[in-house]
Amino acid sequence: MTISRTKVYEDIRAAIVDAEAGFGLGGKVFLNADELRADRTLRAMKKNELQSSDRDQPVAGMHFFEAKSLIETSAVFNALKLMPKGAILHLHNSAAVSSRWVIRNLTYRQEAKLCNVEDRYYFTVRTLNNCPENQTRPIRDMRKERQKDVVVFDEWLESLINMKLKPSRAGHATIDQLWMDFESCFDAIRGFLQYKPFFEAYHRQLLQEFHNDNVYHIELRTSLSKLFDGDGKEYGPVEVAYILHRIVEDFRHQSPTFHGVKLILSKHKNITDKELEGALKLYESLSTSFPGFVVGFDLVGQEDMNRSLKSFAPLLLQPPIPSGPPKYFFHAGEIVGYASEADENVIDAVLLDTKRIGHGYALIKHPVLWHAVRRKQIVLEVCPISNQVLGLVRDLRNHPAGFYVSQNIPITITSDDPGFWDASGVTYDYYYAFMAIAPRAGIGFLKQLVWDSIRYSSLSDAERQNITKIMEKQWALFVREMARENRARN
Ligand SMILES: O=c1[nH]cnc2c1ncn2[C@@H]1O[C@H](CO)[C@@H](O)[C@H]1O
Numbered sequence: 001m002t003i004s005r006t007k008v009y010e011d012i013r014a015a016i017v018d019a020e021a022g023f024g025l026g027g028k029v030f031l032n033a034d035e036l037r038a039d040r041t042l043r044a045m046k047k048n049e050l051q052s053s054d055r056d057q058p059v060a061g062m063h064f065f066e067a068k069s070l071i072e073t074s075a076v077f078n079a080l081k082l083m084p085k086g087a088i089l090h091l092h093n094s095a096a097v098s099s100r101w102v103i104r105n106l107t108y109r110q111e112a113k114l115c116n117v118e119d120r121y122y123f124t125v126r127t128l129n130n131c132p133e134n135q136t137r138p139i140r141d142m143r144k145e146r147q148k149d150v151v152v153f154d155e156w157l158e159s160l161i162n163m164k165l166k167p168s169r170a171g172h173a174t175i176d177q178l179w180m181d182f183e184s185c186f187d188a189i190r191g192f193l194q195y196k197p198f199f200e201a202y203h204r205q206l207l208q209e210f211h212n213d214n215v216y217h218i219e220l221r222t223s224l225s226k227l228f229d230g231d232g233k234e235y236g237p238v239e240v241a242y243i244l245h246r247i248v249e250d251f252r253h254q255s256p257t258f259h260g261v262k263l264i265l266s267k268h269k270n271i272t273d274k275e276l277e278g279a280l281k282l283y284e285s286l287s288t289s290f291p292g293f294v295v296g297f298d299l300v301g302q303e304d305m306n307r308s309l310k311s312f313a314p315l316l317l318q319p320p321i322p323s324g325p326p327k328y329f330f331h332a333g334e335i336v337g338y339a340s341e342a343d344e345n346v347i348d349a350v351l352l353d354t355k356r357i358g359h360g361y362a363l364i365k366h367p368v369l370w371h372a373v374r375r376k377q378i379v380l381e382v383c384p385i386s387n388q389v390l391g392l393v394r395d396l397r398n399h400p401a402g403f404y405v406s407q408n409i410p411i412t413i414t415s416d417d418p419g420f421w422d423a424s425g426v427t428y429d430y431y432y433a434f435m436a437i438a439p440r441a442g443i444g445f446l447k448q449l450v451w452d453s454i455r456y457s458s459l460s461d462a463e464r465q466n467i468t469k470i471m472e473k474q475w476a477l478f479v480r481e482m483a484r485e486n487r488a489r490n
Pocket residue numbers: 092094183186222223266268300301302331334386416417
């Protein structure tokens with residue numbers, strides 16, 4: 001008997017497709033009967049959306065600014081919104097809340113002012129050296145003068161803290177130009193977030209937006225810069241951590257399924273050695289005052305414009321604090337180049353024993369390292385929309401996380417600074433992960449992501465048990481809902 005060459009070809013081909021699906025992230029996850037049914041629903045929705053023929057490319061291949069309203073009508077997006085998403089492990093507090101909320105709420109409060117220095121504008125509530133009296137006006141007064149076009153005025157205000165509304169979005173901005181706009185958003189909002197009543201309202205909203213998006217635990221990067229209140233009283237970093245702690249506890253009281261927040265103290269990479277020393281000492285005192293709440297340390301900012309991790313290595317290896325180095329959660333490899341010392345930040349992050357890598361976009365260019373990352377189970381905090389808005393990749397189907405998923409390198413999906421690009425929560429990022437980064441994956445991939453987000457968090461054993469109980473219940477509800485839809489469709 002002769003076996004046809006075509007048959008052999010087809011059998012081997014099918015075996016390869018199967019092996020690839022099994023090898024990638026989530027490929028070996030056990031699925032129960034309900035999950036298998038939910039998997040069929042999700043795959044059918046996915047196929048339908050990836051193949052819809054009335055556009056020349058699927059929404060998943062479009063830039064978020066153009067895709068957002070289309071994503072919102074997607075069945076997959078609405079399913080992912082319902083899905084309990086476990087923990088968010090990479091989020092900067094001052095860019096986490098939707099810009100729309102900031103405009104509609106904070107700028108309508110009577111203390112809200114706008115300061116104009118040369119051609120830059122800053123939100124504030126008080127006049128300062130850099131915002132003198134004659135250049136600072138109550139926003140209420142400005143709005144009154146624009147009574148006829150308040151909508152346009154508010155949109156202009158929003159453009160100060162929203163990348164979508166910046167001129168740089170119009171065309172061919174370079175990464176440096178995008179970062180200049182991005183940093184200008186942080187500069188613009190800073191004055192609001194230094195004022196205690198605004199800071200508190202903002203962080204309550206932060207928890208609300210993520211809780212509404214079915215997120216149960218947040219690890220928040222924050223500088224814990226000092227605050228002041230209406231009487232001019234100042235609050236230092238330890239007091240600010242206490243204020244945050246109280247807000248979180250109040251929120252948990254009111255929303256018992258929400259598990260909580262941990263803080264990663266983050267300083268900008270433009271600091272001096274002396275300032276880093278101070279920051280590490282501050283970390284030590286915070287982690288002593290708030291064990292289990294302030295859990296790690298990071299350095300942030302555009303990598304190729306600022307100091308490299310290597311330049312800080314001596315201090316980071318042997319910090320001047322008795323308890324030894326903090327737990328590090330370094331940003332590294334959020335970069336497209338291959339030329340500067342900063343391109344090697346991923347090497348330094350691993351050598352400095354980072355627990356996770358913020359982004360790790362450039363890890364794909366370090367073949368020795370990604371083996372080490374997988375072996376040491378250092379998770380990559382992947383922020384798809386952030387990488388797109390900040391110019392690393394235009395079409396997220398080309399995001400290197402596709403490679404990490406195929407190689408079973410652990411990743412977690414997270415949203416970085418959603419408030420500054422017209423997003424909220426993390427579901428939009430999950431949409432791109434599911435549709436653009438892992439187009440062949442089903443519910444096994446999602447299940448792996450969700451449970452890995454807990455696994456790679458800084459939760460203690462007791463906290464893990466607690467959140468696992470909550471998550472198992474919510475996951476089962478989600479799966480049942482998806483399985484029911486499957487019956488409805490058949
Ligand atoms: O994705 C990011 N990569 C690196 N740095 C970031 C990112 N998002 C925000 N920041 C940094 O955080 C500071 C405010 O805390 C910002 O100034 C910005 O430099």
